[in-house]
Amino acid sequence: MKPKPKLTLLAETFNVSVATVSNALSGKGRISPDLAQRIRDRAREIGYVPSSAGRALRTGRSGVLGLVLPDISNPLFPQIAQAIEQAASTCGYGVLIGDARGSTEGQSEAINRLLERGVDGMLVIPRRGTRVTDIGRPLAMIDSPSTPGNTVSADHHDGGVKMGAYLAELGHRHVLIVAMSSRSIVQADRIEGLKQGLGEQARVELIFTEDLAEQDGAVGSLGLASYVARGVTAVATLSDLTALRVLTELQGAGLSVPDRVSVTGFDDLIWSSAITPGLTTMRADMAEIGRIVVEALVKSIERPEQAERTQSGTVKASPDRVAMELLIRASSGKARHFEVTS
């Protein structure tokens, strides 16, 4: 643990001022190219790393973004965190994580902790039904295009439409939609889209797993067999996690997927390609979403006058939604046209 080299040290070895060293390193200010190069070389040699605290204090910027998630244990989190981390580090920013732990107070606490740590801006994936406003620093939100204050997100409605249209195309006329929560705007958008994509002539049933969850403590049966018996030929879920539950319940009941029933998911979670049959699902380009949201936030930090804000104070991005992509795998089967059951 050698003492960290400082600017002064570098300045002394060259008999120049710290200002000159600083300029050499940052490339700003007028300085002879030759000297600048020599200083940079030497800096690398001795492993000089500028003190982030010194710089932050002077410039008023920490170079760090806060990322607040509703619940880190959410299976979608890896995709999101990876996208944000990547985009942020490309822009030269670090990412400090905050976990709302599934509660609204947890969200406020997480935001305050990050604020205290001096983040330059905040990226929030808000908990359902919560609104974050005026934190005194640039704020961007990823949620759903239907959410007020949304900065950018996948176009969940569009994803629903595509999935619905795909199922309709395969010939499905009686579809069961299995959602999780009736209070999720994201899921509501997907449901709307699915119905639209399936078309007027399709018969659509809808259940929410949150309604069933408490029936018998542990994960209970969704009672899918009876839906199939009544003529359902496809189960469209709003999450791969639900799709997995549906798929295994059907297979366990001896109902072959996709021969007897098609199953589709959402989000392209890690296992959707690793199971048999592979899961047909909708994928959001998270890398793209991360790039858009981080760039909008960074712009608002670095050039506040140019950045647009919504009424609630969140940063605006363009585009504010990113199309989802249909990934066709075996769980939805090949095109086949069922007879319409009466």
Add this chain to the structure above:
Amino acid sequence: MKPKPKLTLLAETFNVSVATVSNALSGKGRISPDLAQRIRDRAREIGYVPSSAGRALRTGRSGVLGLVLPDISNPLFPQIAQAIEQAASTCGYGVLIGDARGSTEGQSEAINRLLERGVDGMLVIPRRGTRVTDIGRPLAMIDSPSTPGNTVSADHHDGGVKMGAYLAELGHRHVLIVAMSSRSIVQADRIEGLKQGLGEQARVELIFTEDLAEQDGAVGSLGLASYVARGVTAVATLSDLTALRVLTELQGAGLSVPDRVSVTGFDDLIWSSAITPGLTTMRADMAEIGRIVVEALVKSIERPEQAERTQSGTVKASPDRVAMELLIRASSGKARHFEVTS
């Protein structure tokens, strides 16, 4: 975006020095309890938040820990990140994330980026086969007890033993172990443990999915049916992700789980309780691991003289391993004793 209140402002409103205000807020130094209280009240009122940059520059500490992961998209990541974030924020530290993106250079880059951001200490879950040494700041590693430099981790060998013993107890005498990589120390520990737990009399076969992965591009079949035909009655995997692949392949082939074949996983990933049949698996108490590793790291930061280091410079923790817990669900079935196949 009102200007942030500063210490000076607070000092002026009370006609005291900034030193007094600082003491009142931190509780250090001698100051009349009454004045201290009034200052604290006022500080809360005006929403005073001390500048982290100012404090960091003066104290030489940022109050931030770096967390470097081999690959954020790993499904185990949510559990880990949540545990670390929780433990760190309990200790008053923030967590800056770094993603190695699956490569050794990525790991070095991530570490350097975090170092440049002034983290007080670093927490690394190292990529297979890499060693991180002497970063000039306290360093803790989570890997496997068998890894040199390991600070703390789940006792993977112990987990294997428990799982093996459980399967043996159920009567399984011919078991297929499905691992992913032959170069993973964690998996090697689990395999060792499994063999030990299954006992001498058990016939054990072992395959690695990485060997098969390239056979035909996409996820291919593991050819489980033939193993079952040869007498395998249980498939023990080293990850719930693999277990899922096994389970769906078996079900798809008409081999009922657990009636015909038992399946077990590892890690208790989010879906293991949501599928049918529920997946029997081994769970590590990540919250406990996070607590231990963060406390060891923080101790090393705050009281360097008291902290123990390994030869490679990593912080030591006690205990250095945490027992895993067996979660019995339907996929392994009830006790049943198979006839020993010749």
Add this chain to the structure above:
DNA sequence: CTGAAAGCGCTTACAG
């Protein structure tokens, strides 16, 4: 092209 100086907002000995 280079340097001297100010100052970002804190905390911590030290003096009173």
Add this chain to the structure above:
DNA sequence: CTGAAAGCGCTTACAG
């Protein structure tokens, strides 16, 4: 019990 002052390590106008 309180205050004056130094200084953490940078960057940025400004002067030369």
